[in-house]
Amino acid sequence: MSNFDKIKSITIKQPLKLDCGKEISNFPLAYETYGNLNEKKDNAILIFHALTGDQFASGVNPVTNKEGWWNYAVGPGKAFDTEKFFVICANVIGGCMGSYGPGTVDPKTNKPIGTNFPVITINDMVNAQYNLLDHFKIEKLFAVAGGSMGGMQVLQFVSNFPNKAKVALPIACTASHSAQNIAFNELGRQAIMSDINWKDGLYDGETSNPDKGLAVARMAAHITYLSKKGLQEKFGRNLQERSDLKFGFDADFQIESYLRYQGSVFVDRFDANSYLYITRAMDYFDLTKQYGGNLSKAFKESKTKFFIISFTSDWLYPTPENKDIVIALNAIGADVGFVEIKTDKGHDSFLLDVPDFLSTIKNYLSTTYLNVNERRI
Amino acid sequence: MKEEFKVISKLIDEKSRVLDVGCGDGILMEYLSKNKVVDVRGLEISKEKVKKCLSNGLAVVEGNAEYDLKQFPDLSFDYVILSQTLQAFMSPENVIKDLLRVGKKVIVTIPNFGHWKIRVDLLFKGEMPITKNLPYEWYNTPNLHMCTIQDFYNFCNNKGINIFKTISLNGQKTSKITPSNLKYKNLISELGIFLLEK
Numbered sequence: 322m323s324n325f326d327k328i329k330s331i332t333i334k335q336p337l338k339l340d341c342g343k344e345i346s347n348f349p350l351a352y353e354t355y356g357n358l359n360e361k362k363d364n365a366i367l368i369f370h371a372l373t374g375d376q377f378a379s380g381v382n383p384v385t386n387k388e389g390w391w392n393y394a395v396g397p398g399k400a401f402d403t404e405k406f407f408v409i410c411a412n413v414i415g416g417c418m419g420s421y422g423p424g425t426v427d428p429k430t431n432k433p434i435g436t437n438f439p440v441i442t443i444n445d446m447v448n449a450q451y452n453l454l455d456h457f458k459i460e461k462l463f464a465v466a467g468g469s470m471g472g473m474q475v476l477q478f479v480s481n482f483p484n485k486a487k488v489a490l491p492i493a494c495t496a497s498h499s500a501q502n503i504a505f506n507e508l509g510r511q512a513i514m515s516d517i518n519w520k521d522g523l524y525d526g527e528t529s530n531p532d533k534g535l536a537v538a539r540m541a542a543h544i545t546y547l548s549k550k551g552l553q554e555k556f557g558r559n560l561q562e563r564s565d566l567k568f569g570f571d572a573d574f575q576i577e578s579y580l581r582y583q584g585s586v587f588v589d590r591f592d593a594n595s596y597l598y599i600t601r602a603m604d605y606f607d608l609t610k611q612y613g614g615n616l617s618k619a620f621k622e623s624k625t626k627f628f629i630i631s632f633t634s635d636w637l638y639p640t641p642e643n644k645d646i647v648i649a650l651n652a653i654g655a656d657v658g659f660v661e662i663k664t665d666k667g668h669d670s671f672l673l674d675v676p677d678f679l680s681t682i683k684n685y686l687s688t689t690y691l692n693v694n695e696r697r698i
Numbered sequence: 699m700k701e702e703f704k705v706i707s708k709l710i711d712e713k714s715r716v717l718d719v720g721c722g723d724g725i726l727m728e729y730l731s732k733n734k735v736v737d738v739r740g741l742e743i744s745k746e747k748v749k750k751c752l753s754n755g756l757a758v759v760e761g762n763a764e765y766d767l768k769q770f771p772d773l774s775f776d777y778v779i780l781s782q783t784l785q786a787f788m789s790p791e792n793v794i795k796d797l798l799r800v801g802k803k804v805i806v807t808i809p810n811f812g813h814w815k816i817r818v819d820l821l822f823k824g825e826m827p828i829t830k831n832l833p834y835e836w837y838n839t840p841n842l843h844m845c846t847i848q849d850f851y852n853f854c855n856n857k858g859i860n861i862f863k864t865i866s867l868n869g870q871k872t873s874k875i876t877p878s879n880l881k882y883k884n885l886i887s888e889l890g891i892f893l894l895e896k
Contacts, residue, residue: 626757628752647759647769648769651759651769651770651771651774652769652770652771654715654771654774656737656739656757657739657757657759658748658751658752658756658757658758658759659748659758659759659760659761660745660748660749660752660760661745661760662745663745677749680753681749681752681753684752684753684754685752685753685755688753688754688755689755691755692755
């Protein structure tokens with residue numbers, strides 16, 4: 322874990338009042354940047370990560386030595402072109418890649434905070450990350466962007482700070498977490514909390530971890546990120562390194578082996594308590610309710626240009642939920658673009674090499690950057 | 699058809715909010731943005747075309763006008779444009795109703811099925827006409843509800859829709875259509891451009 326030393330972070334000194342009522346201060350927020358901030362400081366893009374992401378959107382994550390989670394989209398010449406834009410990405414509070422979270426060691430006890438960590442919300446995450454603008458002395462971001470939970474943060478950011486981003490790209494997300502999504506998250510949490518090693522969240526993180534529970538949570542969630550067609554085409558009923566069924570409970574099918582593998586590699590890089598806290602934050606997200614049942618009011622003060630994207634095979638954050646955001650924006654005459662990208666890759670499409678999706682973002686950003694900065698508007 | 703866009707552009711006041719329904723590749727939207735100070739939005743059904751528009755930075759929403767106009771509040775645009783698309787809807791009548799609800803003024807252009815070449819084709823060949831503006835065969839045409847300038851004129855009168863201006867377009871030539879020259883213009887116009895209000 323010495324690679325954690327390579328993580329950049331700011332310490333947020335002033336108190337942050339959380340939605341749960343508690344207050345936190347002097348806490349770390351880990352971040353990474355890509356590209357260069359120009360002299361006018363008008364080319365910054367703040368990217369928000371999804372449930373299991375972190376600040377390492379591109380390049381190689383120095384802690385896991387794996388590729389950044391949005392490597393297809395962020396980098397030189399890519400959709401978020403780091404030759405043009407200065408990309409900032411922070412680890413959300415509650416996360417486990419250097420930001421203040423349940424895995425942070427409490428200096429008083431020398432143990433992880435665990436479930437003594439306060440329950441946080443998407444609103445809290447966004448308010449913490451807002452401090453990055455001060456840190457980089459950026460008056461106004463060119464764009465805020467993110468998929469899934471990252472998209473929820475985009476929506477919350479624009480509603481909290483109406484004139485701090487010229488462009489907003491919420492991708493494959495929702496303004497109000499659905500019952501189905503709460504149900505899937507609860508399934509994952511129950512898997513973790515049923516693991517004997519969870520110990521009411523007070524595992525020490527070194528000798529014992531609720532790895533089995535966390536792996537099952539990841540396996541279940543992973544299914545929801547893919548489409549039925551995608552799974553069928555990739556795995557079908559193919560058998561795993563065997564020519565016949567073995568009449569047992571070993572992984573006979575490739576899909577079983579694949580899910581087991583996904584679960585096992587996930588526990589190496591993710592903290593079970595973080596999984597509980599972040600899924601809870603997603604479940605609590607209801608921007609419509611925050612504005613008295615009228616989502617339009619969340620964006621009433623904003624002049625931000627919105628570009629909303631959904632995917633045909635995403636059944637976790639399906640098109641109608643994304644379209645509700647479009648409808649709310651149109652109701653107040655906001656500047657909004659929307660397209661549903663055709664793909665079989667399910668909710669995960671936003672993380673994958675989907676050329677239509679990536680090229681549309683790339684072109685939209687470069688044209689819009691010229692429009693808003695060099696021409697009038 | 700650049701000439702049509704010029705005529706439409708002239709009908710639109712500066713500093714107005716415009717919605718282009720069935721905006722296609724966004725050529726008209728770009729033309730308006732370049733030539734006028736307007737805030738222009740688009741609605742388009744084809745994913746490919748929407749992606750093209752967004753790539754050019756245009757505020758276009760993917761959607762079907764027959765269902766998705768509902769999301770726009772009453773009188774939320776100064777002008778709503780429907781360029782050569784009316785004939786492709788399942789229910790043109792309902793679409794026009796919605797356009798008049800959303801826009802303070804509505805600009806509708808229709809390929810004129812009453813043009814003499816079309817009439818001659820049908821009269822002498824006895825086949826469904828195929829022209830520059832209507833290039834499809836009867837079995838693959840997206841145009842479900844073809845009409846003539848006269849038909850649309852009658853429709854507006856019957857429905858109590860105010861026609862402010864009607865313009866005929868024939869090749870590069872534009873001219874005014876009035877009640878007295880309507881029969882003649884219906885014979886020689888390739889395109890009819892209507893400025894309407896509820």
